[in-house]
Amino acid sequence: MSQAVPKHDVYQAIADPTRRKLLGLLSDKEMPVKEITGHFSMTRTAVSKHLRILEEAGLVRDRKVGRETRYRLDAEPLKELKDWLAYFDRFWENKLSMLRYYVEEQQEDPSDNDK
Amino acid sequence: MSQAVPKHDVYQAIADPTRRKLLGLLSDKEMPVKEITGHFSMTRTAVSKHLRILEEAGLVRDRKVGRETRYRLDAEPLKELKDWLAYFDRFWENKLSMLRYYVEEQQEDPSDNDK
DNA sequence: GAATTAGGAAACCATTTGGTTTCATATTGA
DNA sequence: TCAATATGAAACCAAATGGTTTCCTAATTC
Numbered sequence: 584m585s586q587a588v589p590k591h592d593v594y595q596a597i598a599d600p601t602r603r604k605l606l607g608l609l610s611d612k613e614m615p616v617k618e619i620t621g622h623f624s625m626t627r628t629a630v631s632k633h634l635r636i637l638e639e640a641g642l643v644r645d646r647k648v649g650r651e652t653r654y655r656l657d658a659e660p661l662k663e664l665k666d667w668l669a670y671f672d673r674f675w676e677n678k679l680s681m682l683r684y685y686v687e688e689q690q691e692d693p694s695d696n697d698k
Numbered sequence: 699m700s701q702a703v704p705k706h707d708v709y710q711a712i713a714d715p716t717r718r719k720l721l722g723l724l725s726d727k728e729m730p731v732k733e734i735t736g737h738f739s740m741t742r743t744a745v746s747k748h749l750r751i752l753e754e755a756g757l758v759r760d761r762k763v764g765r766e767t768r769y770r771l772d773a774e775p776l777k778e779l780k781d782w783l784a785y786f787d788r789f790w791e792n793k794l795s796m797l798r799y800y801v802e803e804q805q806e807d808p809s810d811n812d813k
Numbered sequence: 814g815a816a817t818t819a820g821g822a823a824a825c826c827a828t829t830t831g832g833t834t835t836c837a838t839a840t841t842g843a
Numbered sequence: 844t845c846a847a848t849a850t851g852a853a854a855c856c857a858a859a860t861g862g863t864t865t866c867c868t869a870a871t872t873c
Contacts, residue, residue: 598713599831603782610789616850629832631851650840650849658789667718668780674725674773714861731820744862746821765819765870 593660596640601625602633606656609643615651708775711755716740717748721771724758730766 597603601623608614608622616634620627634654637643641660645652712718716738723729723737731749735742749769752758756775760767 594713594715594718598709600709601831603709606786610786617848625831626833627850628834628852632831635851647850652850656786656789658786661783661786662790664779665783668776668783671721671725671771671773671776674771675777716861732818740861741863742820743822743864747861750821767820 591636591639593640593642593663596637596642597664599633599636601630602637605630605633605637606642606658609654609656610658613653613655615648615653617651619654706751706754708755708757708778711752711757712779714748714751716745717752720745720748720752721757721773724769724771725773728768728770730763730768732766734769 597606604622605619608619616627616631619634620630623630634643634645638645638654642657643654644657645654647653712721719737720734723734731742731746734749735745738745749758749760753760753769757772758769759772760769762768
């Protein structure tokens with residue numbers, strides 16, 4: 584029974600470009616902090632903090648190997664995002680619903696000054 | 699030639715739960731600010747600011763009708779998110795790659811103290 | 814035309830965020 | 844054992860974020 588409620592959610596976690604890049608990096612392979620830091624132009628401490636946030640969102644796991652801490656991706660929490668996104672599929676994949684929407688709009692409001 | 703570089707990107711826009719709720723609301727139908735505000739427990743001004751951020755990310759459009767401003771969803775920018783997400787599909791939909799990963803890990807490093 | 818209604822703009826505020834530097838601790842390696 | 848290495852923790856800081864209140868303008872309605 585570790586942490587039931589994550590302190591950072593996945594939406595927040597991926598909001599930062601550095602963290603998105605981190606996820607990409609760690610999807611290739613497990614990496615210790617020092618190697619990870621080499622891919623960024625910020626201090627090791629800053630990278631470490633981003634890793635913590637990803638970890639709190641469950642997107643990354645770490646294990647100690649000797650004196651280094653290796654991080655790797657855990658993509659599972661991205662499911663939530665995918666599910667959320669799926670709801671909006673009909674709004675751009677199915678253009679028909681959009682079209683119907685606009686037609687109704689024109690009819691119900693003749694004072695339309697949109698254009 | 700309006701704004702080539704949006705001030706807020708879609709990742710940032712959906713990071714806030716209020717804004718995600720807004721997108722859900724506006725997917726049903728176009729709505730004026732006052733009606734939208736009724737669905738939240740914050741001031742109209744605060745809601746208005748969230749709408750602005752969504753608009754800057756291209757996720758929402760507005761049109762003036764009389765004295766009211768009606769907002770509606772534009773889901774198109776969510777494609778970017780969907781594309782980004784797609785890259786990670788193999789990491790949880792195809793469990794084989796994950797399995798292979800763990801096996802290699804055990805072999806190459808006997809000092810594993812993960813558990 | 815005066816009062817009401819819808820909404821944006823500006824100033825302000827507390828908290829969060831993304832970064833830094835500095836210090837402490839554990840593991841190696843000579 | 845002692846120096847070097849890898850990392851985390853803590854204190855600090857500027858800027859961004861999410862809210863509020865107060866004021867202004869444009870439509871609407873009586």
